[in-house]
Amino acid sequence: MATVRFDVQGHVALITLDRPEARNAIDAQMAYELAEAWERLRRDDQLRVGIVTGAGEKAFCAGADLVKTIPLLSGARKPQDRFEEALVADRSFGWKAILRDFDCEKPVIAAINGHAVAGGMELAQATDLRVACHEASLGLQEVKWGLFPAGGSTVRLPRQLPQAHAMEMLLTGSLIPASRAFELGFLNRVVSRAELLPTALQLAEQIAANGPVAVRLIRRSVRECLGLPLGDALRRELEIAEPIYQTEDAVEGPRAFLEKRPARFVGR
Numbered sequence: 656m657a658t659v660r661f662d663v664q665g666h667v668a669l670i671t672l673d674r675p676e677a678r679n680a681i682d683a684q685m686a687y688e689l690a691e692a693w694e695r696l697r698r699d700d701q702l703r704v705g706i707v708t709g710a711g712e713k714a715f716c717a718g719a720d721l722v723k724t725i726p727l728l729s730g731a732r733k734p735q736d737r738f739e740e741a742l743v744a745d746r747s748f749g750w751k752a753i754l755r756d757f758d759c760e761k762p763v764i765a766a767i768n769g770h771a772v773a774g775g776m777e778l779a780q781a782t783d784l785r786v787a788c789h790e791a792s793l794g795l796q797e798v799k800w801g802l803f804p805a806g807g808s809t810v811r812l813p814r815q816l817p818q819a820h821a822m823e824m825l826l827t828g829s830l831i832p833a834s835r836a837f838e839l840g841f842l843n844r845v846v847s848r849a850e851l852l853p854t855a856l857q858l859a860e861q862i863a864a865n866g867p868v869a870v871r872l873i874r875r876s877v878r879e880c881l882g883l884p885l886g887d888a889l890r891r892e893l894e895i896a897e898p899i900y901q902t903e904d905a906v907e908g909p910r911a912f913l914e915k916r917p918a919r920f921v922g923r
Contacts, residue, residue, distance in 0.1 A: 718773025
């Protein structure tokens with residue numbers, strides 16, 4: 656049985672973590688299948704935006720499976736299937752699963768349907784936009800179990816939240832409700848559970864309707880320039896922006912505006 660579902664709606668990929676009985680915790684099979692899903696999103700030119708969510712109503716993702724994955728990686732138990740053997744041999748796809756060392760080069764929206772804890776919170780940090788239901792809570796509880804949130808949290812979270820609040824989450828291991836995460840600027844929207852996927856899809860479709868090359872390069876510029884000195888960032892922005900003026904989409908966009916019709920972007 657697959658632990659990750661990959662559904663396509665127009666130019667949008669809906670990626671669903673599907674282990675609701677385990678709070679969508681990441682075991683070796685899910686890590687492998689998530690890594691494949693991100694590769695598919697990056698390779699497929701027809702896909703312009705990704706949405707990641709969890710199955711069920713309890714959890715978006717509870718992070719690495721404390722019963723299966725952590726003992727496996729610590730050497731407390733031996734691999735029992737091909738996915739576990741692969742993870743022990745090459746842990747990189749485990750990091751790819753939560754987008755630590757992998758960029759799919761397209762916007763990803765998190766539709767947080769429940770608790771986003773530990774690696775689930777780290778996956779949310781790696782996304783570009785985030786929508787959560789009112790019942791969701793978010794946090795990094797690794798410190799409570801004597802572990803380190805090495806999926807990028809000590810680097811990303813202080814860039815995404817005021818440092819004092821990031822440190823509180825990292826060092827106490829406390830969870831915060833979605834309403835508080837919204838107040839801190841971590842979430843774009845907090846909606847009812849019924850509105851969660853429609854809201855995420857609406858955002859995705861708005862993005863997908865724009866020039867795909869422009870979307871990718873704007874996203875790339877924001878990510879690469881963040882943290883650079885101002886002068887270096889402005890120079891890098893121009894380097895990233897320059898190629899867009901040679902694309903077919905850059906001709907089509909202004910033409911569509913003048914002709915008062917929707918643009919027909921081709922992504923080149």
